[in-house]
Amino acid sequence: MSTKVSSETTIAFHPGYYVKQYLDSQQMTQKELADRLNTTEKNVSQLVNGKLKLNEDWYSRLAFAFGTSEALWRNLHQQYQMDLARVQREKELAKEEEILSKLDYSLWTNLGVVKETRQKAEKVDELKRYLRISSLTVLANRDFLVQYRTAVKNVDEVNVISANAWVQTAMNIGDQLVVSPLNLTFLKEHLAEIRSLSLTEQDVFIPRLKEIFSQAGVAFVVVPHLKKSGISRAVKWLGKGQKEKVLLAINDRQKSSDLFWFALFHEIRHVFQQKTSHIIIFSDGNHGIASALKLEKLEQDADDFAANTLISPADYARFLKKGTFTAAAVSAFASEIGIQPGIVVGRLQRDGHLEFSQLNQLKQHYEFLPPKAALSSVGERN
Numbered sequence: 001m002s003t004k005v006s007s008e009t010t011i012a013f014h015p016g017y018y019v020k021q022y023l024d025s026q027q028m029t030q031k032e033l034a035d036r037l038n039t040t041e042k043n044v045s046q047l048v049n050g051k052l053k054l055n056e057d058w059y060s061r062l063a064f065a066f067g068t069s070e071a072l073w074r075n076l077h078q079q080y081q082m083d084l085a086r087v088q089r090e091k092e093l094a095k096e097e098e099i100l101s102k103l104d105y106s107l108w109t110n111l112g113v114v115k116e117t118r119q120k121a122e123k124v125d126e127l128k129r130y131l132r133i134s135s136l137t138v139l140a141n142r143d144f145l146v147q148y149r150t151a152v153k154n155v156d157e158v159n160v161i162s163a164n165a166w167v168q169t170a171m172n173i174g175d176q177l178v179v180s181p182l183n184l185t186f187l188k189e190h191l192a193e194i195r196s197l198s199l200t201e202q203d204v205f206i207p208r209l210k211e212i213f214s215q216a217g218v219a220f221v222v223v224p225h226l227k228k229s230g231i232s233r234a235v236k237w238l239g240k241g242q243k244e245k246v247l248l249a250i251n252d253r254q255k256s257s258d259l260f261w262f263a264l265f266h267e268i269r270h271v272f273q274q275k276t277s278h279i280i281i282f283s284d285g286n287h288g289i290a291s292a293l294k295l296e297k298l299e300q301d302a303d304d305f306a307a308n309t310l311i312s313p314a315d316y317a318r319f320l321k322k323g324t325f326t327a328a329a330v331s332a333f334a335s336e337i338g339i340q341p342g343i344v345v346g347r348l349q350r351d352g353h354l355e356f357s358q359l360n361q362l363k364q365h366y367e368f369l370p371p372k373a374a375l376s377s378v379g380e381r382n
Contacts, residue, residue, distance in 0.1 A: 010087050010090060030048065102157070108126070163281075174247035179245050184217075187213070191268070194268075198339050223252070234282070237277075248270075257366070261339075261343055275298070325354055
């Protein structure tokens with residue numbers, strides 16, 4: 001601690017600062033002052049170094065020793081405490097503004113959940129309120145919502161900050177949705193219908209998906225992508241008892257039919273895995289994300305579920321055996337098994353039977369609603 005603490009705009013002077021100046025001007029030793037104050041030399045040392053918290057007894061001692069009023073020292077100490085708090089707030093704000101600079105504030109203004117402003121301090125307060133944290137520095141914690149392996153040194157702070165912010169945003173949106181009591185049996189019974197929705201247009205399947213998920217107690221949300229987050233999907237249990245529901249969130253970058261439907265069924269499997277005490281995060285790449293769960297096993301299970309639900313192993317083996325992967329052959333096969341042809345193309349590409357540049361014309365490309373419209377249409381609010 002020092003007798004003078006400062007930020008860019010504020011300086012806080014501990015009363016010991018003035019005592020030190022007096023000692024220097026009078027060439028008085030700390031021992032002599034200790035004698036005059038009837039205290040120890042250690043206490044005087046703490047005083048002149050800004051480590052001593054003054055009280056009424058000290059105001060009286062200093063007033064007699066220096067020939068002043070007690071009010072002088074009381075006021076100096078109170079002013080110091082106020083200025084020190086201001087310095088600390090300004091330093092904290094500087095740290096928070098640094099965090100803010102790593103976030104795309106427009107994501108939240110586009111969602112309509114924070115106000116548009118050019119003032120950094122207002123942006124900080126708006127985000128803290130919406131993200132339900134006391135300081136934006138919380139977002140830099142590698143063990144907050146998205147856990148990172150400490151052994152991975154090349155994880156950029158911006159990735160940690162953005163990932164935590166995206167997940168909390170998804171949780172907030174999901175928390176606003178009113179859904180039926182959790183009913184995974186209902187969801188399982190409607191898997192075939194969900195799969196068949198791939199044959200419909202986006203303005204048909206999105207509302208119907210939300211109806212099915214809502215009746216199953218699943219809060220399904222499409223959240224705008226947040227730059228640098230590296231997070232594209234999340235599943236988390238929210239609430240307890242009668243208010244229990246499951247958040248199933250994906251970002252709006254899953255725009256081709258093969259990616260969207262595979263991602264959707266992948267996350268549905270995570271819902272069925274029922275890891276109620278954990279957030280299951282899907283990363284766009286290897287960002288060093290850790291978990292108490294055996295993620296590799298869970299992810300492989302979800303991958304297998306998505307692939308085999310969309311295209312049964314028997315049907316896929318039969319198609320591969322024919323060995324003809326033209327646009328006409330793929331379209332005929334997709335029509336036969338009742339899914340959008342682009343899903344078959346994506347599977348063939350991932351399995352190495354097609355180049356990633358081939359038959360992409362069979363994929364549908366979705367454009368999700370602008371963020372504000374998307375938020376207003378995800379369901380009724382509490």
